[in-house]
Amino acid sequence: MQEPSTTGAVSSLHIAGVRTRFVKVPMRFPLGTSAATVTSAPLLLVDLQTQEGVIGRSYLFCYRDSGAKAIAAVLHEAIGLIQGHAVAPLQVAELLARRYALLGVAGLVRMALAALDIALWDALAVAAGMPLARLLGASAHPVPAYNSDGLGLMPARAAADEAVKLLEPGFRAVKLRLGHPEARTDLEVARAVRRAIGDDVVLMVDYNQALTVPEAVRRAHDLQELNIYWLEEQIHHSDLAGYAQIAQSLDTPVQIGENLDGPESVHRALAGNAADYLMLDAARIGGVSGWLRGAAIAAARNIPVSSHLFPEISVHLLAATPNAHWLEYVSWADAILQEPLAVRDGAIAPAERPGLGLEWSEKDVTRLLAD
Numbered sequence: 230m231q232e233p234s235t236t237g238a239v240s241s242l243h244i245a246g247v248r249t250r251f252v253k254v255p256m257r258f259p260l261g262t263s264a265a266t267v268t269s270a271p272l273l274l275v276d277l278q279t280q281e282g283v284i285g286r287s288y289l290f291c292y293r294d295s296g297a298k299a300i301a302a303v304l305h306e307a308i309g310l311i312q313g314h315a316v317a318p319l320q321v322a323e324l325l326a327r328r329y330a331l332l333g334v335a336g337l338v339r340m341a342l343a344a345l346d347i348a349l350w351d352a353l354a355v356a357a358g359m360p361l362a363r364l365l366g367a368s369a370h371p372v373p374a375y376n377s378d379g380l381g382l383m384p385a386r387a388a389a390d391e392a393v394k395l396l397e398p399g400f401r402a403v404k405l406r407l408g409h410p411e412a413r414t415d416l417e418v419a420r421a422v423r424r425a426i427g428d429d430v431v432l433m434v435d436y437n438q439a440l441t442v443p444e445a446v447r448r449a450h451d452l453q454e455l456n457i458y459w460l461e462e463q464i465h466h467s468d469l470a471g472y473a474q475i476a477q478s479l480d481t482p483v484q485i486g487e488n489l490d491g492p493e494s495v496h497r498a499l500a501g502n503a504a505d506y507l508m509l510d511a512a513r514i515g516g517v518s519g520w521l522r523g524a525a526i527a528a529a530r531n532i533p534v535s536s537h538l539f540p541e542i543s544v545h546l547l548a549a550t551p552n553a554h555w556l557e558y559v560s561w562a563d564a565i566l567q568e569p570l571a572v573r574d575g576a577i578a579p580a581e582r583p584g585l586g587l588e589w590s591e592k593d594v595t596r597l598l599a600d
């Protein structure tokens with residue numbers, strides 16, 4: 230084993246093994262959406278070991294405990310298939326896509342391979358001694374960010390108070406979840422939030438797939454006076470034709486994409502004119518490698534690209550995305566990181582450390598370990 234290097238001295242790295250840990254992080258702002266109420270975030274922490282001693286890191290939000298366990302199982306098996314292979318994420322992705330073709334590279338398998346891909350890219354950037362954004366050819370510049378903590382389905386007064394609190398760290402944009410059983414509750418809550426934050430703050434709305442096409446159009450018209458920046462995932466994520474219908478009927482831009490599985494699905498969504506904006510999820514799109522392809526497809530159609538979750542990772546990707554739009558910020562990983570992200574003037578910059586800049590706070594990881 231050589232000493233880990235952050236000076237560019239390691240010319241090639243080889244995959245040795247992986248360590249995964251499952252932690253459950255209590256959320257500062259519990260999140261009640263039209264789909265579920267979440268009070269703690271199940272995160273899977275990934276440390277990819279190389280023969281040369283460089284560690285590549287990534288983490289995933291796994292939605293459910295079973296997700297974290299299943300993803301870890303796939304990841305450990307995948308590492309067994311590529312042990313000794315050069316740290317060359319594009320080739321590794323190709324190789325593993327063939328090995329997992331029959332099981333299907335989608336859902337949990339896609340997420341596991343994405344976590345691996347991100348950790349491989351991180352190892353390369355750590356070895357090169359530069360932030361991932363720079364390794365991808367970009368500068369590590371700040372990206373506009375909105376605070377996506379909290380603001381779940383809640384009464385008008387509580388939502389208004391929480392929205393104001395979410396701006397305190399220095400954000401100028403927040404996202405409100407709607408999709409209450411009654412349309413008039415949506416309107417009441419949105420009005421209260423707009424009144425509380427003022428006209429200059431950017432306000433996005435996410436329905437978490439709660440509505441039907443006609444209801445989505447009706448509720449969008451209700452909100453017209455409130456200057457909503459985008460309306461997100463009104464209907465089931467797979468109904469691309471429904472989204473095309475909605476996008477065509479509305480002046481307010483429609484945002485979808487967090488459930489697009491792999492870069493080829495970006496092409497499918499845009500070919501059907503399903504949305505005005507896209508947000509890519511680094512795990513579902515296929516890690517750094519999948520993001521670069523997905524974002525390029527969107528760029529070819531002039532569609533602005535935002536990110537979904539993993540802000541510490543996504544901020545590097547958006548910095549290297551020419552059609553970059555908004556970074557979705559959540560504080561979930563703060564509890565297990567030595568140096569959480571900081572917002573300045575409504576924007577967040579990639580960490581100026583080698584790689585993604587993910588350094589686990591080991592004592593907090595130990596404290597939050599789940600089985």
Ligand SMILES: [Mg+2]
Pocket residue numbers: 435437461462487
């Ligand atoms: Mg969403």
